[in-house]
Amino acid sequence: MASVYKPDQARVPPALPFPIPPFKIALCQLSVTADKERNIAHARKAIEEAAAKGAELVLLPEIWNSPYSNDSFPVYAEEIDAGGDASPSTAMLSEVARTLQITIVGGSIPERCGDRLYNTCCVFGKDGKLKAKHRKIHLFDIDIPGKITFQESKTLTAGENPTIVDTDVGRIGIGICYDIRFQELATVYASRGAHLLCYPGAFNMTTGPLHWELLQRARAADNQLYVATCSPARDTGSGYTAWGHSTLVGPFGEVLATTDHEEAVVISEIDYSQMELRRANLPLEKQRRGDLYQLVDVQRLNSQSTK
C-alpha cells in the first residue's frame, strides 16, 4: 500500500547531518569574454586566489565560460557526462577542487546532452568527484518592453529535478538565477535540511537593482538559512549587461558580504550555529499552521508512493 505523505513531518527542522565548524566561502565574480580558453584559465586563477585566502567553498557565476546569449549557448556547450576533452570547463573544476582540497559549486555552463542544451551547475567535492549536477529548472523567459526581453527557451531545455547535495561544507540546495524567484523550491530545500542555498545568477540592469538582493534576503529570512549568489562582473560592451553584486546573506536575512559590479573575489564566513540560534529565537517551524496550508514536496511524494 502506498504510504501517506505527511508534509508537516517533512518540515520538522532537521539536525545538522554532522558538526561543521565555521568556514570561509568565496564568491568569484568573474569577467567573462568570448574566449573560452581564457575564461577557463581565468576562473582557475580566481579559485586559486580564493583557496589561498582560506576559502573551503568556492561559488562561481552563472554561464562563466561563455557569453550569455542564445547564439553562444550551442557554440560553447560541453558534454559534461562525457567528461575529459568533451568538457574542459568541468575538467578544470574537478582538477582544481582535488588539488586544492575544496568544494566547488561551479556556477553554470551551457551543457549539451543528445540534441538538448541545458544551463547546468556542477558541484565538485574535495576529492574532485562530481557530487551533483543541477539543470536550471525555471528558464529565463521574460519580456519587459523597452527594458529587457530574453527567451532562454529558444535554445535551452528546463531541468526536471531540484538538486540538494551533502558536501564537507554542509547540505547545499542549488538553483540557477531565475530559479531564485520561485520560493517553493527554496522551501523544499529547507524542508530537506539545507543549510545553504547557492544561486549562480546573472541578473540585469532592470531587475537587478530592485530584485536581486530582495530575493536573496527573502529566501534566507523565510527559511532561516544561508543564501549565496554569484554573478559575472559587468561588461557594458557585451550583449547582456549583468548586475553583479554577488552576495552572502545570513539566516536572519542580513547581508554578510557583497560587492558592486567589478571583478572581485568576495570572502566571508559561514557559521551554521547562527542558523540554530535564529531558529531558536524565531521558532517559525513550530508556529507554521499546517492545518491551514501545507508545502507539498512532489518529488518526495512520488518517491513515497512508489515504495
Ligand SMILES: O=C(O)CCC(=O)C(=O)O
Ligand atoms: O529573474 C531575473 O530578473 C533575471 C534572471 C536571469 O537573468 C536568468 O535567469 O538568467
